Amino acid sequence: MKLKKWLIGLLITFGALFLIFKFIAWPYMQGETKKISPQKVETYTQNGMDLSVTYSSPFKKGRVIFGNLVPYDAVWRTGANHPTTFATKTAIKIIDKDLPAGLYSIWTIPKKDSWSVIFNSEVPDWGVTLISGGKETTRNAETDVLKVEVPSNSLAAERENFTISFDDGTPVTLSFSWDETIVQVPINN
Secondary structure: OHHHHHHHHHHHHHHHHHHHHHHHHHHHHHHHHHHHOOEEEEEEOOOOOOEEEEEEOOEOOOOOOEOOOEOOOOOEOOOOOOOEEEEEOOOEEEOOEEEOOEEEEEEEEEOOOEEEEEEEOOOOOOOEOOOOOOOOEOOOHHHEEEEEEEEEEEEEEEEEEEEEEEEOOOOEEEEEEEEEEEEEEEEEO
């Protein structure tokens, strides 16, 4: 009888701790990380396109970024906090590949001379797993919709915060820049 009461008490304690973590600690931690890496939204509404990208923008803070903080040849959530999202209201082409209208998460695989840029149909709650200490992403590769390889180039001046932008031109480019690196993904309609 004492063992049964003890087990019930233990289950209630663990249940209460889980609920406290889920509804108080986890939202608090997410809010705090957003102060360090603020959320940004970029839009492009020209040339028959209606595009937007939402991402969190971490800062360099004297760190070595690519090849260290963001390892080469590993999937990156492309920013901080929640996965970066890309929305298009019309069908477009990324380089020469079709991307239907919709909402996608963007994942990248930085390499020294090029990046793989991946558009995925799922948008998970958080970009990395807690168990891995942030080293493993929550991307489900089975739901990848499109993947392209683009060259990486050097910036003329170092960029302190991670930035995603749309650059008007022919074609329009979706640009990722941070530290001394810039990557540009051509978009056509």
